[in-house]
Amino acid sequence: MKDAFSGYHPVVNFLYFVQVILFAMVFMHPVCLAISMIFAIAYSINLSGRKAIGFQLFYMLPMLLITAIINPAFNHEGVTVLTYLHSGNPLTLESIAYGIAAAAMFVTVISWFACYNAVMTSDKFIYLFGTVIPVLSLFFSMVLRFVPKFKAQLAVVSHAQKCIGRDMSSGGVFARIKHGIRILSIMVTWMLENAIETADSMKSRGYGLKGRTAFSLFKFDRRDRIAAIGMATIGMYIITGALAKGLYFRYFPSMRGVDLSVFSLSLFLAYAVLCAAPLMINSWEDRKWKLSQSDI
Incomplete structure (x- = not known):
């Protein structure tokens, strides 16, 4: 499914994810936390369909459960x-609740970063910060691209080593360790060469020079x-409400939060609207597209 929010200006995308x-x-x-x-x-x-569902079920859900269990211990x-x-040692209700809250926060932040990586591509990041912090923006761009490129290259190297009987599944324990070290050495060499080539390529194009413009x-x-x-x-309304203790909640020594009121409910609603903004934009753009098709 095409994501309409990704088509917005990088300033809008970056402001949202920040x-x-x-x-x-x-x-x-x-x-x-729930919202x-x-x-x-x-x-x-x-954004990612079945791939994201698998990631949430096989990685995020176990992480949520493990983190929630470890804290009370x-x-x-x-x-x-x-x-x-x-x-x-006592097992308290507050420690269990805080463990669940901390686990939910951890999973939520990772999920938002996954969305960020899908929407905020390297060209958008360089567009925003290339003239302000050219070296740092190039570094972050390389880091964001590193994980998918590393996985793809690792698959290529592992497959090549498997063809000659030198992968992690061949031989005894010591042979497998030796093969794994060889693959790791190949990957480290590839990473260093790739970083040098990228740096030389950007330098030859005048990246970071004063007065340089970019298409x-x-x-x-x-x-x-x-x-x-x-x-x-x-965002400003939510920050103002938080400073006014409209989103206050504590877990220790006893659980206590702000009383429900029109003000606190309006903050929850505003927070829900902010978090749901990309989905609302996608739904709106999809509806506009269907209406335009029906008029033809």
Whole structure:
């Protein structure tokens, strides 16, 4: 499925992800965590389809459960004691709740970063920061491209080694270790050569020189202006509400949060609208496309 939000200006994309990722790391209110996690996973699935579903089920769900279980085993704070462990330490309701919240926050942030990597391509990042911090922007661009390129090259090298009987599945234990070290050595050499080639290529093109201009197809139009103003306004309202304790929630020594009111409910609604913005934009663009087709 084509993602309409990815077609917006890089400023809009970057502004959105800066807000949702920071808010996901800061706001520990259960309602905020639930909102952010639901829409992060939904948008990830919208971007990557079955691949994202598999990633959430086989990686994120076990990580969520493991993180939620580990915290109560080491954190014994809280006043609501449910039982006592064999070590004599108490198992508290607050430590369990905080473990679940921390696990949800961790999974949510990873999901948002997965969406960020799919939407904020390297050319968008260089467009935004290439003139301000050219070296750092090139470095981040290379890092963002590194993981998929590394996986693809590792598959090529592993397949080539397997053809000559030198992969990780051939021979005894020591032979497999030797083959693994050889593959690792090949990959390290490839990484260094690739980094040098990229740096030399960008240097030969005058990247980072003063006064250098770069070709770009990005244009900040009326649609982008409306989206940027809307996201910035909602973000400022959420920040203002958080500073006014409208999203306050604590886990220790006892769980306590802000009382539900029109103000707190409006903050939750604003946060939901912000997190759901890409999905709402995709739905709106899809509806416009269907209406235009029906008029033909």
